[in-house]
Amino acid sequence: MNKKYVPLMFLTPFLIFYIIFLLIPIFYAFFLSVHNWQGIGPFNFVAFENFINIFKDEVATTALINTFIMAGGTLALSLPISLLLALLINSELLPFKGFFRVVYFMPRVIALSVSGVIFLILLHTDYGVFNYILRNLGLISENIPWWQSSFYGKLGIILIRSWISIPFMMIYFLTGLQNIPVELYEAANIDGANLMQKFTFITVPMLKPIALFIFITSTVFSFQIFTIPYMITNGGPSNGTLTIIQYMFSRGLNNFEFGMASAVSVVLFVFLAVLSYIQIKIGSNN
Amino acid sequence: MNKKINKLIFFIIAILVAIIIIFPLYWLFIGSIQKSGDIFAYPPNFIPEKVNIDNFLNLFERDIPFYTYFFNSAYTVFFHVLGVLVFSSMAGFALAKYNFRGKKIIFSIIIAGMLIPFQALIIPLFLVSQKLGIFDNRIALFLPFFAQPFAVFLMRQYMLEIPDSLMEAARIDGASELRIFWQIVTPIIKPAFAAVAIVDFVAAWNAFVWPLTILRTQSKFTLPIWLNALIKDPYVVDYGLMFAAALITVLPILIAFLFLQKQFISGLAAGAED
Numbered sequence: 042m043n044k045k046y047v048p049l050m051f052l053t054p055f056l057i058f059y060i061i062f063l064l065i066p067i068f069y070a071f072f073l074s075v076h077n078w079q080g081i082g083p084f085n086f087v088a089f090e091n092f093i094n095i096f097k098d099e100v101a102t103t104a105l106i107n108t109f110i111m112a113g114g115t116l117a118l119s120l121p122i123s124l125l126l127a128l129l130i131n132s133e134l135l136p137f138k139g140f141f142r143v144v145y146f147m148p149r150v151i152a153l154s155v156s157g158v159i160f161l162i163l164l165h166t167d168y169g170v171f172n173y174i175l176r177n178l179g180l181i182s183e184n185i186p187w188w189q190s191s192f193y194g195k196l197g198i199i200l201i202r203s204w205i206s207i208p209f210m211m212i213y214f215l216t217g218l219q220n221i222p223v224e225l226y227e228a229a230n231i232d233g234a235n236l237m238q239k240f241t242f243i244t245v246p247m248l249k250p251i252a253l254f255i256f257i258t259s260t261v262f263s264f265q266i267f268t269i270p271y272m273i274t275n276g277g278p279s280n281g282t283l284t285i286i287q288y289m290f291s292r293g294l295n296n297f298e299f300g301m302a303s304a305v306s307v308v309l310f311v312f313l314a315v316l317s318y319i320q321i322k323i324g325s326n327n
Numbered sequence: 328m329n330k331k332i333n334k335l336i337f338f339i340i341a342i343l344v345a346i347i348i349i350f351p352l353y354w355l356f357i358g359s360i361q362k363s364g365d366i367f368a369y370p371p372n373f374i375p376e377k378v379n380i381d382n383f384l385n386l387f388e389r390d391i392p393f394y395t396y397f398f399n400s401a402y403t404v405f406f407h408v409l410g411v412l413v414f415s416s417m418a419g420f421a422l423a424k425y426n427f428r429g430k431k432i433i434f435s436i437i438i439a440g441m442l443i444p445f446q447a448l449i450i451p452l453f454l455v456s457q458k459l460g461i462f463d464n465r466i467a468l469f470l471p472f473f474a475q476p477f478a479v480f481l482m483r484q485y486m487l488e489i490p491d492s493l494m495e496a497a498r499i500d501g502a503s504e505l506r507i508f509w510q511i512v513t514p515i516i517k518p519a520f521a522a523v524a525i526v527d528f529v530a531a532w533n534a535f536v537w538p539l540t541i542l543r544t545q546s547k548f549t550l551p552i553w554l555n556a557l558i559k560d561p562y563v564v565d566y567g568l569m570f571a572a573a574l575i576t577v578l579p580i581l582i583a584f585l586f587l588q589k590q591f592i593s594g595l596a597a598g599a600e601d
Contacts, residue, residue: 047504048425055418058474066451134337144345150584152533154551158573159351168367265446268535293450302450310447317442
């Protein structure tokens, strides 16, 4: 065989799948987003009408706001907790580090659908253990209607998402902590710095790049939130936990409004691809 | 003395955190071995009084027994992982060990694929699958995922380390390029195979959105979307049954995780689901 064709022989099978199932779909999404199409018949070119309609549609803006709240809430809750857990596991004072690392990582391998089943029951209004514990601790006097309220529904989903997100954030913080040169702390000890000073002037600045990386990765991850609210509340009550993905899903697959659904895909793609690009840039600089 | 007390405090905090993190899984486990009514007992039973395996027995007796879904999941994951390993290692090999025209551009295009969030692909991928005639077909659960840019990136990275002299020596001995790949390269990059296999195994086993999009016939469902169907089914209010089903869904991954902790933690730190 001609030598020139050898690399092509190795590359072609992958490229065929890549073109059919990645490149064509993404271009197709862009194409559909500027057309009106119900699954059959001709494509009607409508320019940016679909995009304008997304922002005019109250349900879409609700879904967008919900997604921002749930993604933001998850980040706000899980970033500090995962940093604290990483500090705890990294501390020389803690015995059985390996054991705790494994236990803390466990939620990461659990299927989202399984978490959905567990937390549907754990956060049950009348019989849920969570309400029972909160009441016995005297934190609440009446049961929280987790899945019957759009406020508590979002909060419940933030709690579940945090349980899922903390493990991977913690592992990255741990890597960041372990990469800080010991000499920095030794030098600080010689200068008589206390624990708080060492944390503020060494640990925090040294962790900044990894924190930014975690922040972006989690944002990309959080904006794709779908499974948990879809299973537990199905976006309700009154769209209180509707996510942008579920909005896209029902527009496309239930209503066959493929133009509208694709416009949502495109918005999501552009937003998240820019974030991922920034992340890769940061990653390659460090 | 002071240090000993601090150590104890740290240990107690770590144990408390561990209990909080593990509790939902513990609840799943004890829920699956209790009668449905006992799951909702008040005050709750934190330690079950007796073990009851009826929930698991009931899973066999449903119209579609649980092993149908289990088989669907296992079948999907097997081809999912196999395809990704074969195609990404071959592509990674071409990109790492050969020089050819357009190599840089092809590599950039493949890497750009890592920027695409899967959720943005659902709608067009659904339409493409319909065109290909694989809608509501289990093949659609793995075929579209054979092209994983991330896996190619990782494979290439590992293969760059392989010295060219090793391949040259084999060529002088008259080995074909395919044989070099199979007999020299693949044994060396076993760690890359393991890493990709673990990430892909977990992603495929736990996958939710795509099976939900592409499957309509219940006998073709995988475990996660069967759980969804159970939750949504107004005629099933048996939470013990649901817990047993969820436990069966999570058990294979959990067991694999406990055996391969290190590989799981390093591999899965980066991955994400929906």
